[in-house]
Amino acid sequence: MRNTMLTAALLATAVPAAAQTEISVFHAWPHHAEWQQRLADDFMAANPDVTIRMLAPSTDYDEGLVSVIRQDMAGTAPDLFLVGSHLLAEVAARDLAPPMDDLLDGRDMDALGYSDAALALTQVDGVQVGLPWTSSTPVMFYNAELVRQAGGDPAAMPTTWDEAIALGKAIEALGDDIEGFYYPPGDDDWMVQNLLATANLAPLSDGTIAFDTPEGRDALALFERFHDEAGQEAIPNSAARQMMYAGKLGLYFNSTAAVRSFAREIEDRFEWGTAPMPRLTEDGGVASGGMAAVILTDDPEKRQAAMEYVLYGTGAEGQATIVQATGYMPVNDGAEALLADFYSDNPAWRTSATQMDRSLPWFAWPGQNGIRISQEVVDTITAVANDRLDTAGAAERLTSEIGALLP
Amino acid sequence: MRADHRARWRPELATAPEIRHRRRLGAALALPAALTLLVLVIGPSLAVLGLSVTDYRLGMPGANWVGAANYAALATDAGLRGSLANTFAFVAVVAPLAVFGGLWVAILVAGAGRARGLAQTVFFLPVTATLVAMATAWEVLLHPSFGMANALLGVLGLPAQRFLSDPNLALWTLAVLAVWKLLGYNVLLFLAGLATIDRTLYEAAALDGAEAGWRRFTLVTWPMLAPVTLFVTVITLIRTFGEFELVVVLTNGGPDGATEMVLFTLYQEAFRYFDIGRASALAAVFLVFVMALSLTQIWIAERRR
Numbered sequence: 001m002r003n004t005m006l007t008a009a010l011l012a013t014a015v016p017a018a019a020q021t022e023i024s025v026f027h028a029w030p031h032h033a034e035w036q037q038r039l040a041d042d043f044m045a046a047n048p049d050v051t052i053r054m055l056a057p058s059t060d061y062d063e064g065l066v067s068v069i070r071q072d073m074a075g076t077a078p079d080l081f082l083v084g085s086h087l088l089a090e091v092a093a094r095d096l097a098p099p100m101d102d103l104l105d106g107r108d109m110d111a112l113g114y115s116d117a118a119l120a121l122t123q124v125d126g127v128q129v130g131l132p133w134t135s136s137t138p139v140m141f142y143n144a145e146l147v148r149q150a151g152g153d154p155a156a157m158p159t160t161w162d163e164a165i166a167l168g169k170a171i172e173a174l175g176d177d178i179e180g181f182y183y184p185p186g187d188d189d190w191m192v193q194n195l196l197a198t199a200n201l202a203p204l205s206d207g208t209i210a211f212d213t214p215e216g217r218d219a220l221a222l223f224e225r226f227h228d229e230a231g232q233e234a235i236p237n238s239a240a241r242q243m244m245y246a247g248k249l250g251l252y253f254n255s256t257a258a259v260r261s262f263a264r265e266i267e268d269r270f271e272w273g274t275a276p277m278p279r280l281t282e283d284g285g286v287a288s289g290g291m292a293a294v295i296l297t298d299d300p301e302k303r304q305a306a307m308e309y310v311l312y313g314t315g316a317e318g319q320a321t322i323v324q325a326t327g328y329m330p331v332n333d334g335a336e337a338l339l340a341d342f343y344s345d346n347p348a349w350r351t352s353a354t355q356m357d358r359s360l361p362w363f364a365w366p367g368q369n370g371i372r373i374s375q376e377v378v379d380t381i382t383a384v385a386n387d388r389l390d391t392a393g394a395a396e397r398l399t400s401e402i403g404a405l406l407p
Numbered sequence: 408m409r410a411d412h413r414a415r416w417r418p419e420l421a422t423a424p425e426i427r428h429r430r431r432l433g434a435a436l437a438l439p440a441a442l443t444l445l446v447l448v449i450g451p452s453l454a455v456l457g458l459s460v461t462d463y464r465l466g467m468p469g470a471n472w473v474g475a476a477n478y479a480a481l482a483t484d485a486g487l488r489g490s491l492a493n494t495f496a497f498v499a500v501v502a503p504l505a506v507f508g509g510l511w512v513a514i515l516v517a518g519a520g521r522a523r524g525l526a527q528t529v530f531f532l533p534v535t536a537t538l539v540a541m542a543t544a545w546e547v548l549l550h551p552s553f554g555m556a557n558a559l560l561g562v563l564g565l566p567a568q569r570f571l572s573d574p575n576l577a578l579w580t581l582a583v584l585a586v587w588k589l590l591g592y593n594v595l596l597f598l599a600g601l602a603t604i605d606r607t608l609y610e611a612a613a614l615d616g617a618e619a620g621w622r623r624f625t626l627v628t629w630p631m632l633a634p635v636t637l638f639v640t641v642i643t644l645i646r647t648f649g650e651f652e653l654v655v656v657l658t659n660g661g662p663d664g665a666t667e668m669v670l671f672t673l674y675q676e677a678f679r680y681f682d683i684g685r686a687s688a689l690a691a692v693f694l695v696f697v698m699a700l701s702l703t704q705i706w707i708a709e710r711r712r
């Protein structure tokens with residue numbers, strides 16, 4: 001009897017006074033779990049009636065989408081899904097997420113800090129499928145000490161590819177165990193999108209594949225020049241990253257989202273920094289990418305609660321948390337003010353944000369073969385790195401393969 | 408004598424109701440296993456066959472009949488053809504090395520005397536180690552600039568290699584790792600086989616002049632190991648045809664598709680490109696291979712009896 005009463009008492013304290021709404025959140029990348037959880041904890045502290053339950057993260061964006069598609073078929077999809085920007089069209093094609101119209105109704109998104117350009121990132125065929133949760137552009141990481149030894153100036157890093165290649169070559173010449181330059185072929189085609197972006201080109205515009213144009217070929221040729229002129233080795237990205245951390249690599253190009261990892265791995269063993277991406281043409285820009293927050297649940301009450309969390313995460317405060325934890329750039333205009341002190345103390349974080357005005361919108365290949373095309377691009381560029389193809393051959397292969405895969 | 412009659416079933420003495428009863432009992436006993444097989448193996452296999460003639464994409468509402476188009480793609484699509492070619496090349500190198508290497512090491516270990524326990528453990532360790540964890544170690548060993556493998560090559564005056572990122576080398580690097588992974592298991596099976604060989608056969612062979620070395624091996628060891636060898640060969644073939652982990656963990660099919668193999672490609676097609684139709688066609692082909700191998704094993708084993 002005493003036991004029963006004890007249990008009843010315990011139950012009474014466990015059941016909260018107000019009705020609880022539980023929102024399950026599914027994101028990619030296990031190394032993001034810490035800051036995703038911190039965001040959820042901050043939100044729950046301010047909203048005790050909502051419980052955010054983080055599901056075990058998927059190893060990457062692709063795995064995450066596969067899980068959600070399967071769960072959707074079984075009726076157990078998460079309430080909120082953070083999907084890779086290049087996969088948003090796949091989510092829309094499968095009607096996994098109801099349009100957000102009911103949630104946006106009556107909200108002044110502009111006043112909340114969401115620019116039209118930011119909202120447009122997560123629209124598919126004019127329908128708002130989600131909101132941008134993170135966004136990034138690539139930056140040029142450099143080892144300041146190697147740059148100086150090679151006669152460069154970390155305060156005035158190259159702004160064109162010609163200069164960057166020359167600097168890479170000079171660093172390469174410093175020693176046998178020193179590499180000058182590494183531009184990753186990428187896990188998907190984002191890094192190649194970025195080669196095109198430095199000539200202000202999108203991979204596909206008005207039905208023309210960029211690799212089928214002289215400008216696009218010039219941009220693609222950069223990758224061959226990195227190997228032939230700047231001495232880039234055809235090694236895996238992870239190996240180059242390790243060399244960078246070890247202080248043996250001069251210039252490295254990748255998403256600004258890696259800034260936090262650089263800070264953690266290098267600490268103060270040597271001086272390093274980030275600089276804006278070099279340009280191929282005067283109007284050269286950068287490609288952008290990131291993840292979108294997509295509300296999958298149909299339940300009106302859960303949708304409202306999930307929306308509150310999305311507005312928190314994509315709002316000024318949430319974005320400030322994310323930026324400091326990763327290196328992503330803020331997607332909300334209100335975050336800049338909160339980050340002023342942080343940015344002045346940590347200039348390496350700021351570079352990506354300064355590129356915002358020349359960043360191209362998120363890109364995804366139309367039709368159902370986007371991921372296959374992306375892999376084809378990676379394979380082709382890897383063949384160039386390994387001297388199996390030259391730029392002309394690569395451009396030809398990409399044009400015909402992509403042409404056959406587009407709708 | 409009634410009990411004796413029960414104990415030994417003699418069909419020629421059984422009455423018709425007895426036979427029927429016995430058959431019903433047999434069917435009832437086999438039913439759970441048969442049902443499980445039907446639900447978990449035969450059913451899904453038939454579903455895969457059905458999907459292989461459609462253009463179904465994961466999570467999409469409908470699918471269209473496309474006939475043999477997915478099978479035709481296996482023959483014409485450069486990526487799929489490359490994947491099949493890589494698989495055969497991989498099997499052709501790995502399977503003989505793992506089987507005969509396993510036999511050779513087993514014979515050495517069996518004669519190792521006191522060191523036997525230690526040697527056995529050393530060779531069996533890779534089998535017990537989780538490959539995903541070991542892959543990290545291999546990545547460090549094979550690192551293109553500060554890996555130990557390249558340091559060793561440097562000492563020998565040989566040029567450094569990009570083991571996992573050179574398209575001409577990556578598949579063979581994986582082949583070496585696959586042999587490393589399979590060898591210990593095969594050694595263990597062969598050791599078990601060696602232990603069952605009757606000592607008197609060796610004594611008899613010694614009387615006939617085959618005291619040691621190659622003659623003793625060909626006269627006694629090899630023939631007596633035949634059933635084990637058959638089993639090891641089939642298991643090794645099936646496991647190498649189905650190599651998946653190494654590719655996922657170390658190369659992801661790259662560089663430029665150089666390490667794409669059937670099971671990995673199947674996974675990519677189904678769960679990365681969502682092209683279930685094509686993946687199903689590949690699965691059907693894989694199933695036929697594995698079935699053919701197993702049937703060959705059964706056939707040879709039956710013939711020997």
